[in-house]
Amino acid sequence: MFNLQGKTAVVTGGGSGIGKAIALTFAAQGAVVHIIDLNKTAADETAAAINSNAVAHACDITSQQAVKDAFSAIGPFDILVNSAGIAHIGKADTTDEADFERVFNVNVKGTYNCLHEAIGVFRKKGGGVILNVASIAALVGIPDRFAYSMSKGAVYAMTLSVAKDYLKENIRCNSISPARVHTPFVDGFIAKNYPGKEKEMFDKLSASQPIGRMGSVNEVAALALYLCSDEAGFISGNDYPLDGGFVKLNN
Structure with a gap:
């Protein structure tokens, strides 16, 4: 089960953390993995850990042209995982404009840029799978996470929108909302x-x-593997809290 032999996956933020764990897990299940990260050294390290089935790409996902160039170099692929993201500590009145825009540009615009370019790739292939990494901050109030919550709320909403718009084109889209990992x-x-x-x-x-x-990064990667596999072919437009009971049991 969950065999990715013959599939090609693109993982943003694959140089570290959750993205790296997803890249390693997908490769272990047979996928060719393209690792996109702003930090080329980190991307190279993930690719080296995978060996022959991985390619590292330095890419600033806040630039649509950079994403377009990276995806063009990659060619056809079957799976997109939008894992790249940054955090920020602050409330609405303590978050300055520069920090707000920085979080927006990476977490929201970066995800949009990758979606924008991947849809055309999947349309030509006759389908594909998208997995966005959101957060429980999209679902419940988290203290001192104003900009971060805003950005992950947007990722959650984009997940639903993409799932609805492209369902009949055989493009599935889901998200995972981790608690602290x-x-x-x-x-x-x-x-x-x-x-x-x-x-x-x-x-x-x-x-x-x-x-x-x-949570552990490997637990997130295991859920990502399922949602991007053929075994999850009946699932689209869903968000999965991976949260140790945080959303429903924390009262």
Whole structure:
């Protein structure tokens, strides 16, 4: 089951974290994986870990022309995973314009740019699969995450819109909404903002999920594999909270 032999996948943000785990998992199941990341060194490292079935591409997804050039170089593909994204801490009145625009440009415009270019590719192939990485911040209120919540709410809405518009063209589109997932970004965030209190803050952030821990990147990748496989061929227009009970049980 969940065999991706003969399929080609494009994973944005594949140089680290969730995107890297998805790229590695898809390759292990037989896919040829194209890793798109702003950091070419990180993309190269993921590709090296995969070996012969991976190609790294340096690409700034905030530029539609850059995405167009990257997708043109890749050629036909079957799966697009929009995993690239950035975070931001702040409320509406403490988020300055530059930070708001930076989050919007990567998380919203970047996702749009990739969708814009992938639809034509899939149309020529007669179908395809899109998976967007949203967040529980799109579904519930999270303190001090104004710009980030805005951006992931947009990703969630784009998922529904694309699923509706292209269903009859055999293009499926779904999203995953993780709660806190343990990545190097989380460790760096804690070290930067809570020096000397790293363990205390890690435990506190872990406990915010009712299940009592953060998710792992491999757990996100496993769900991504299912949703992008032929076994999920009857699923489109859905969002899947991968949240340790955060959305429904955190009361």
